[in-house]
Amino acid sequence: MADTNAKLTVNSEEYELPIIKGTLGRPVIDIAALQDSGFWSYDPGFKVTAPVESKITYIDGGKGELLHRGYPIDQLANNAEYLEVAYALIHGDLPNAEQKADFFEKIRKHTGVHDQLRKFFEGFRRDAHPMAIMVGVVGALSAFYHDNLDVSNEAHREITAIRLIAKMPTLAAMSYKYSQGEPFMYPRNDFSYAENFLYMMFATPADVDYEPNDVVTRAMDKIFTLHADHEQNASTSTVRLAGSTGANPYACIAAGIAALWGPSHGGANEAVLEMLDEIGTVENVPAFMEKVKSREVKLMGFGHRVYKNFDPRAQVMKETCDEVLGALGINDPKLELAMALEKIALEDPFFVERNLYPNVDFYSGIILKAIGIPTSMFTVIFSLARTSGWISHWLEMHSAPFKIGRPRQLYTGETHRDFVKVEDRK
Structure with a gap:
């Protein structure tokens, strides 16, 4: 009011x-x-x-605060499972024990994908970027769920949300397996959401007894939670804009994936690893940071457009990063390089005064690399996690009257002029 x-x-x-x-x-x-x-x-x-009114996520960039349905992100990441957070995003509150069991069971029942969908993968080159594959195959889900889907029906909208959240890990893992020339691994209902994803990513038919590492599983679940939603960002706004036309929800999510692919959005953690490749060795870090100060190069994974303080997700991710690296005992020169960058950024007055703290993308990239996930899959994992947020916003939009999105523009082109025949044009 x-x-x-x-x-x-x-x-x-x-x-x-x-x-x-x-x-x-x-x-x-x-x-x-x-x-x-x-x-x-x-x-x-x-x-x-x-452009919208929403009850889902609140961000205070000055305070470095992120709330999902009122719950602080650090409390959710450290205490709740990703699917509990997904439930809260969709329904407004964290589930009680009965609701949790019911929601988790519904997700388990829908993790599989239509066998015909396998043929879609075969249409892509083996070296296709996994995000290109994800845009295609998630959009293709609309071909399997269209004729009997009524977006004005609340029950239809709810099952759509369940299907998308359940199938995204399967499709993400399939996109990776296809790029590696390895056979697809089907989901296992005895695994948790994060365990299932790791199993489908790394197990093979010759290694069906694969058991995901507990520390890695917890880290993966936290990565999902920390990327679940982030208010009206570019990809979420894209999903809402596409949804405002009444488009098929699977096509709307595919549009969100396309928007997320950009290096200024979901591709930021991939860009962090590319930056580390360019730096090369720890000895080159001081010189690189001097170039950052003189604005000769851009420092990826530090600072944030929304947060003018520490990214609240970054602190949780840093703790998880330390835990994963310690548990896996990894000695990777690139990870050592990343820690050298972090040290300078946290201590040098130039970066501290400008609030250029490491953000969630900086640490998530390091964790994913340590787990053994290739850079090309980083944004795919982001899209997997963000699906719960995207579909929550789509559901919220469709639960009340809404208008089709139609932004205006400041036109600075030619004014009226007459058509000239080609032979008379200069």
Whole structure:
């Protein structure tokens, strides 16, 4: 509800714009009345524009705070399983014991994919990027769940959410196996969500007794939780925009995956490892950081557009990183290089004053590399985890009346001009 009004004067005409307050965060000025003023607002990158109302996730970048349905992210990551967090994102509260058992069982029942979907993989080159495969095969799910899907039906929407969350680890692992030329491994219902993913990634038919490491399993589950949702980011906004047309939800999630693929979004942890390759050795770190200071090169995995303080997910990820590296006893020069970067960034006044702390992408990349997951799979894992957030926003949008997304623009092209025949053109 609007508490007070802001007043805007445009060409001597005064407009009253309602000021709306949420439960947390900045008040929002409703500028809908501007449509009668002859003006539109201009906000590149949507930096100060709130196109939706949501109850799912709250971020306070200044405080370094991230809440899912009111629960702090560190409490969720350290105490809840990813599927419990997914349930909370969808339903609004963490599940009780009965709800948890029921939700987990529903997920287990839907982890398999239609056998015909195997043929979709064969259409890709073996060296195709796994994200290219994921965009295709997740979009292809709409071919299997379309004719009998009514997005206005709440039960249909709920089973769609279950199917997507359940099948994403299977499809992600299949995209990896295909790129490696290895046979697909089918999901096992006796494994947890994270265990199942690791099993489908690393087991082979000759090693059916594969048991995921407990420390690695916990780390993987935390990685899923820490990437589950992040408010109205580029990919979530893409899912909502596609969903506003009434499009098939599987196609909407595929659109989200496409948006996530960009190096400025989900591809950031992949870019971290590429940066470490460019640096080469620990001896080169000081010189590289000096180049960062002079803006000759970009420091990947540090700082965040939203957080002006420490990324709250990064602290949990750092603790997990230390645990994984210690448990696996890995001595990797690239990981040593990453720790040297971290040390300078946390101690050098240049980086501290600018709040260029390591973010979640920096640590997640190190953990995934230590586990044995190739860089090309990093963003795939991000998309797997973020599916619970994407589908929660899609569900929220469809649970109330909504309008099709239609942003405006500031046109700076040619004005009216007459057509000229080709022989008369200069």
